[in-house]
Amino acid sequence: MTEPSTWVRMTQEDPAHSAAYIQRFRDLAAQGMDLVGEARLVDAMLRRGSRVLDAGCGPGRVGGHLAEAGHDVVGVDVDPELIAAAEQDHPGPRWLVGDLALLDLPSRGIAEPFDAIVSAGNVMTFVAPSTRGAVLRRLRAHIAPDGRAAIGFGTGRGYEFAEFLSDAADAGWAPDLLLSTWDLRPFTPDADFLVAILRPA
Numbered sequence: 001m002t003e004p005s006t007w008v009r010m011t012q013e014d015p016a017h018s019a020a021y022i023q024r025f026r027d028l029a030a031q032g033m034d035l036v037g038e039a040r041l042v043d044a045m046l047r048r049g050s051r052v053l054d055a056g057c058g059p060g061r062v063g064g065h066l067a068e069a070g071h072d073v074v075g076v077d078v079d080p081e082l083i084a085a086a087e088q089d090h091p092g093p094r095w096l097v098g099d100l101a102l103l104d105l106p107s108r109g110i111a112e113p114f115d116a117i118v119s120a121g122n123v124m125t126f127v128a129p130s131t132r133g134a135v136l137r138r139l140r141a142h143i144a145p146d147g148r149a150a151i152g153f154g155t156g157r158g159y160e161f162a163e164f165l166s167d168a169a170d171a172g173w174a175p176d177l178l179l180s181t182w183d184l185r186p187f188t189p190d191a192d193f194l195v196a197i198l199r200p201a
Contacts, residue, residue: 002101003128005078018081022059026089029061037182038120039065041195042150046071050115053142054093055100055135056123058082064090066118074110076103101131103138114142117149120182124164125157132159136171143200149173152182152195161194174201 004012011017029035039062042052048070054063057075059082067073073093077083078100086095096108100123105111117139127135139149151168153159165175176199180191187194 002099002134003130005099005126005128005131007126008078011079011081018079022082022085025059025061035061036065038062038118038150038152039069041182041184042066042116042118043069043071045148045150045197046116051112051144053105053114053117053139055103055117055119055139056121056126057086057095058121060086060090060093060095062118062120063093063095067092074105074114076100076105100127100138101134103135103142105142113144113147115144115147117143117147117151119149119151122153122157124151125153125159129158132164133167133171136168136173140172140200145200147200148176149198150195151198152193154194155192164194165196168196168198169201172201173198175199 025035043066049072051072052066054073054075057063057077060075063073063075075086075093075095076098080097083095083097124132143149175196177197178187179185179195180187180193182195
């Protein structure tokens, strides 16, 4: 049993939290908002038909778009309500309830490694601090030798960028490219967001 994530604690304290989150993104989509910038970046890194793991997939906006673009997508999230919304709104990918700190997809019949892993929406700041290293190690265990991970989160959420990059190195990742946005702006020392493109070290 791992320490509950910040997201799990939030949903325990407010049982309506997940439903409100789902509705928020449905409303934004209905308004025509661009919700797939993260997916475009990942798609640009891949050959058509690549295998993608959406780690902390939420209601499926990123993985759903990547599936529509022709990729083989598996999404994992700890919140069953978000997974149910992903199944409803984005049929096609395989959506699974699971704790990223305990991720073991071969035990669930998904043995082949992934060409890319995407973790958007500040996922790394929602996992419990005591499990950050475990999450990064479990993601590393699921990537193909020439694969890449794209992980993005903002400042002010209790996880410093330098600490994350150190944890990633300890978990067997090396940085390929650091950006300050999902639309490819270079990372700078004063950036308030990090998109780290990582490769197996």
